[in-house]
Amino acid sequence: MTTQIVLPVELDAVRQTSVNNGEPAWLTESRANGVKLAQELELPRLEKMKIERWDLSNFGQLREGYAASAQQLPDSVASLVDLKEHSNLIVQVNSSTQFAQLSPELAAKGVIFTDLETAVREHGDLVQRYLHQAVKSDENRLTALHSALWSGGIFLYVPRNVEIEIPLQSIFVQEDDKTTFAPHILIVAEANSRVTYVDNYFSAQFDKTIVHSGVAEVFVQAGAKVQFATVHNLGSSTTDLSYRRGIVENDGSIEWIIGEMNFGDVMSETLSILKGNGSLSDMKVIAVGSGSQKLNYTTKAVHFGKSSESQMITRAVMREQSTAIINGITKIEKGATKANGEQTEKVLMLSPKARGDANPILLIDEDDVKAGHAASVGQVNQEQIYYLMSRGITREQAERLVIYGFLAPVVTEIPLEPLQQQLQGLVERKLGQ
Amino acid sequence: MTKFVVEGLKATIEGKEILKGIDLEIKGGEIHAIMGPNGTGKSTLASALMGHPKYEVTDGSVSMNGEDVLEMSVDERARAGLFLAMQYPSEIAGVTNSDFLRSAINARREEGNEISLIKFIRQMEGKMKELEMNPEFAHRYLNEGFSGGEKKRNEILQMMMIEPKLVILDEVDSGLDIDALRIVANGVNSMRDEDRGFLIITHYQRLLNYIKPDVVHVMMQGRIVKSGGPELAERLERDGYDWVKEELGITDETVGQEA
Ligand SMILES: Nc1ncnc2c1ncn2[C@@H]1O[C@H](COP(=O)(O)OP(=O)(O)OP(=O)(O)O)[C@@H](O)[C@H]1O
Ligand SMILES: [Mg+2]
Numbered sequence: 131m132t133t134q135i136v137l138p139v140e141l142d143a144v145r146q147t148s149v150n151n152g153e154p155a156w157l158t159e160s161r162a163n164g165v166k167l168a169q170e171l172e173l174p175r176l177e178k179m180k181i182e183r184w185d186l187s188n189f190g191q192l193r194e195g196y197a198a199s200a201q202q203l204p205d206s207v208a209s210l211v212d213l214k215e216h217s218n219l220i221v222q223v224n225s226s227t228q229f230a231q232l233s234p235e236l237a238a239k240g241v242i243f244t245d246l247e248t249a250v251r252e253h254g255d256l257v258q259r260y261l262h263q264a265v266k267s268d269e270n271r272l273t274a275l276h277s278a279l280w281s282g283g284i285f286l287y288v289p290r291n292v293e294i295e296i297p298l299q300s301i302f303v304q305e306d307d308k309t310t311f312a313p314h315i316l317i318v319a320e321a322n323s324r325v326t327y328v329d330n331y332f333s334a335q336f337d338k339t340i341v342h343s344g345v346a347e348v349f350v351q352a353g354a355k356v357q358f359a360t361v362h363n364l365g366s367s368t369t370d371l372s373y374r375r376g377i378v379e380n381d382g383s384i385e386w387i388i389g390e391m392n393f394g395d396v397m398s399e400t401l402s403i404l405k406g407n408g409s410l411s412d413m414k415v416i417a418v419g420s421g422s423q424k425l426n427y428t429t430k431a432v433h434f435g436k437s438s439e440s441q442m443i444t445r446a447v448m449r450e451q452s453t454a455i456i457n458g459i460t461k462i463e464k465g466a467t468k469a470n471g472e473q474t475e476k477v478l479m480l481s482p483k484a485r486g487d488a489n490p491i492l493l494i495d496e497d498d499v500k501a502g503h504a505a506s507v508g509q510v511n512q513e514q515i516y517y518l519m520s521r522g523i524t525r526e527q528a529e530r531l532v533i534y535g536f537l538a539p540v541v542t543e544i545p546l547e548p549l550q551q552q553l554q555g556l557v558e559r560k561l562g563q
Numbered sequence: 564m565t566k567f568v569v570e571g572l573k574a575t576i577e578g579k580e581i582l583k584g585i586d587l588e589i590k591g592g593e594i595h596a597i598m599g600p601n602g603t604g605k606s607t608l609a610s611a612l613m614g615h616p617k618y619e620v621t622d623g624s625v626s627m628n629g630e631d632v633l634e635m636s637v638d639e640r641a642r643a644g645l646f647l648a649m650q651y652p653s654e655i656a657g658v659t660n661s662d663f664l665r666s667a668i669n670a671r672r673e674e675g676n677e678i679s680l681i682k683f684i685r686q687m688e689g690k691m692k693e694l695e696m697n698p699e700f701a702h703r704y705l706n707e708g709f710s711g712g713e714k715k716r717n718e719i720l721q722m723m724m725i726e727p728k729l730v731i732l733d734e735v736d737s738g739l740d741i742d743a744l745r746i747v748a749n750g751v752n753s754m755r756d757e758d759r760g761f762l763i764i765t766h767y768q769r770l771l772n773y774i775k776p777d778v779v780h781v782m783m784q785g786r787i788v789k790s791g792g793p794e795l796a797e798r799l800e801r802d803g804y805d806w807v808k809e810e811l812g813i814t815d816e817t818v819g820q821e822a
Contacts, residue, residue, distance in 0.1 A: 512616065517653035519669035520613050521721060522641035531666060535657025535704070 137275070138189040138341075141165045144278050147192040151247075154254055164267050164278030167314030174270040176397060176426045177489055178455045184369060184395060184424075188340045190310035194223055194283055203229050207301045210330060210552070218243055218298040224309045225282030225302075236294065242287035243298055246314055247429035255552040257285060260318055264347035264375040264403070272371055272397075276312055278344045283314035286327060288354075290320040297326040297359075297546060304333035304368065307340045311368070315346035319382075320353040328549060336367040339394070344372040352406065359549055360511035361389035362396070363556055366421065372398040380406030380435065387544050390417035390427060390446075391556040399428040404438035404469075414540045416553065417483065418560035419452030430459040433469040433499075442473040445540050447533055448550040449561065456486070460501055461493040470500040477507040478536045480529075533561065565591035565644070565707060565728045567757050572623035581607045581818050583785040584623065589729065589760040595786075596763045596771055596796060599782035600804055602817040605764045606650050608782070609733045613647040614640050627729065642671055644728030648718035648735050655705040660717065661687060663705050664724055671725075690723045695746050695752070696817040711738030719750045729754055730754070731762045736770040748773030768800035783816040 144165050148158040173181050203213065207221055218236060221229040222245065232243045242253060249257050267277035284300050304311045311333070319325055331342065342364055350356050356376070364370050370392050376384040386400055402411030414430045431440030446454050460471035477486030490503035510532055518528035534541075537557060544550045567589045574582040580602050589595050597605055611618045612625060614637040625632040627643050635643060655663070664687060669677045687701060694716050706714050715735050722730055732751070736744055751774050753759070763774065771779075771793065779796045781789040781804075788811055789795070800808075808816060 360689050511653075514653045514655050516615055516637060517638040517649070517655070518663070518666075520641055520647055520649075521663075521725065522638055522670040523666050524670065525636070527666060527670065528638075529662065531658050532655065535655055538657030 135163070136507065137168055138187055139165055139168070139278060140276065144192065147194055149243045150194055152519065153250060156258055156454065157250060158560045160262065160267070161278045164274045164276070167268050167274035168271050171274050173269065174272060174397070176455070177457050178487055179424060179426045181397060181426075184371065185339045186341055186371075188307065189275060189279055189312070189339055190308055190340060192279060192310050201229055204303065206303060206332070207330075210301060211299065212548070216296065218296065220245060220284060220300040221303070222282045222300070222313065223303045224306050225311065225313060227282070239292050240289040241292060242285060243295065244285055246280070246283040246285045246316060249316075253285070253287070256287065256318070257316065260316055260347065260349055261314075262347075264349065264377050265345045265373045265533045272343065273303075273345070273373060276314070276317060276345050276373075277380060279310050279343065280312045280345065281310045281312040281500070282312075284316065286315075286317045286325070286331075288319045288323040288325045289298070291322045292320075292328070293324040297328045299327075300329045302329065302331045304342070304364075307326070307336040307338060307367075309474075311340060312343040312491040315344075317346070317348040317358070319348070319350050319356045321351045322353040324353075324355040326359070326546070328359040328546065329361070331360075331362045331364055331370075333364045333368040335365050339367050339369055342368050342370045342372070344370070346372075346374040348376040348384060350376055350378040350384050350409075352380045352382060354379075354382045356383070357385045357387070357545065359387040359544070359546060361549070361552065361556065362392050364392045364394055366393040368394045368489070370394060370396040370398065374398070374400040376401070376411065377403045377405055378409040378411060381408040382406055384412070385408035385545075386411075386413040387549070388413070388415040389553045389556060390415060391553070391560055393423070397426045399430065401429050401430040401432065402434050402440060404431060404433045404440060406513070407435040407437055409435045409438045411440040413442040414543060414559070416537050416540045417444070417446040417454065418557055419446060419448040420450050420560055422450070423452040425452065425454040426457075427454065428457040428459065428512070430457075430471070431461070431471055433462040433466040433471060435469070436466060437468040438466060439469070440471045443540055444475045445478075445537050446486060447478045447480060447536065447561070448486045449480045450483070451483045453485040454487070455489070457489045457491065458503065458505070459493065460493045460503065462496050462499050462501060466496050467498040469496065472501070475505045478533065479507065479509050480533070493522065530561070565760050567729045567760055568624075568626045569612070570624045571620045572611065572625060574607060574618045575621055576618050581618075581642045581785050582611060585740070585787060587762070587787070588781070589762060591728070591758040591760055592756070593778070594755070594761040594763065594774060594776045596765060596776040596779045597782055597787075598765060598779060598796060598799055600816050603782045604735055604785040604818050605661050607784050607785070609647050609649075609731045609764060612731060613637060613645060614710065632637070638670070640802060641727075645731070646722055646725060646727030647731045648715070648722060648733060650733040650737070651719055652714045653802055654709075656707050658705045659702050661701040664721065667721070667725055669678070682744050690720055693723070694750055696720065712740060712743050713728070713737055716743065716747060719747050723750060723754060726754075728758065729760045729762070731764070733764045734766065736765055736767060744769065745773065768796050771796050783808070783811075783813055785818045788813070
């Protein structure tokens, strides 16, 4: 028996908005199907956390019509970007595009970098082929709702053999609590292409809690290389529900760099599906919890390909009464011989009221593999603080050094200098310094 | 003129009294050595002077140029001029040696008057060269994976960079090979100054051949039981501690035993 669920959306309204927005029939159907699935499916089951108790009532209203792109950078994000002639940037506010720029050189090479709704209109077949194929709408109520409600977001398509040096960047800002906040990122990197994508999420402070329902799907074709960096810095009244998933073909590689710098509750899952032989995945997550945040982070790699390799590192610093459940799952399927999966989850507790749980899980169905995990939850080592203070460093500064030292193995490995600095700044802010 | 005075210092750890009344007076330019069998309270004295949170001082006083050291927090003691090269230095992952040292130096400077990066690097490279340390140690994480001898050298590097007024060296010679002992001793000697006092805890006369002490103290049962000149260290090296124990009627020299 399924209990009757009161959904934050109605089928007729979703269908009508889609039609009014001039979306193709396949998309209207896909959205309607999402609503129907949401009625049937349950919320995902989270390890040691009851998402059923979270306030997920406010998914907002789907925006009708498109605001013409103003081609003006909102002040709030101007400091984040160093806009040059060759920059590639999309900025969306309340899921409407405010600014979009793709360098003519990349456009000439056939690169598509646009908001997803425009892509549906201009490259419908391409989008239809990939949309919801990595994160399927029928997985649970959240993925179903996302497929019904997604709005704004990015389509990035890199043709075969095209190698892009400079990162493509997008910024999502939510300033009102009425419009749906559900951007969908769809990246297709064709064979032997190379690209770096970086995005940032911000939201204002609201009277009621809103939901950010985000999905990122990345298709890494044979020999392609994708770097995906994302920094979530949403306000305390935004609950972040994010699924990120990459499907990696033969000899392809994906590198995830994730900064969990939100102030509200978070459920996030980042998953690499290593389909191809010789495929690689590298995940680095840094997180700082504060206030009474409830955080549930999952990193996961599933190995199908022979000699596929995955690395996952999560480092979380927990302040005040925040709670984090950190799951690392390495799954090696039968036949994935010579696969290698390594994971580490470490939590540093700064307060006796903070809670941190690291759950490393290895699921291995093949003998000829290597896999390893390490997990730890600990407090700041007072012997270390004493040592630093004995050199004249104040307690505050000593703690700071130890905390940054804890995060350093991830931060220093971030291959993009500006991102490293941005994360450093956000960590400082979250640590209240 | 540096003057460091310890009077009647008693300290406990987890309720157990380890230091049972220590008196010491070290002036700028002087080198004092403390010797004594294992477990007699030498490191405890060093830790209590530095302000390790595990040790509770129950009686006595410590002053540095008239200022009450026991009133100060650990970092304040350091900034007042105290330095302890530890027997077992901590390892701190993720913090590079150079970032740490720069923080330590800047902690002694006013905000806005921090040491310039260039000047700092030049200084550090110079001192590392004197200590025959591989330059890569600047970028290694603080003491992480350092060998025993490398850690000791790194303690001396810190002392040379920080330029303290009163230096306590706790077994800085243990774990050093013969060349390293000479290098470390040269480092210490290069820091000898009219205005700087040293308290050197060691088990071996060897170090004192390089660094000539003015006074040698023997510690047993949490007290300084005998003091003398450099010849005292030589006799201890030759004859061991039995004659001292006999002289004083001590059967078990470790802390917790009474004469
Ligand atoms: N946490 C503790 N709990 C109980 N006893 C302790 C503790 N720490 C030190 N002690 C005891 O205090 C005594 C003095 O120790 P200390 O380290 O000062 O000796 P030491 O003279 O430096 O010896 P060594 O020459 O071996 O370095 C020892 O008996 C030691 O076991
Ligand atoms: Mg000792």
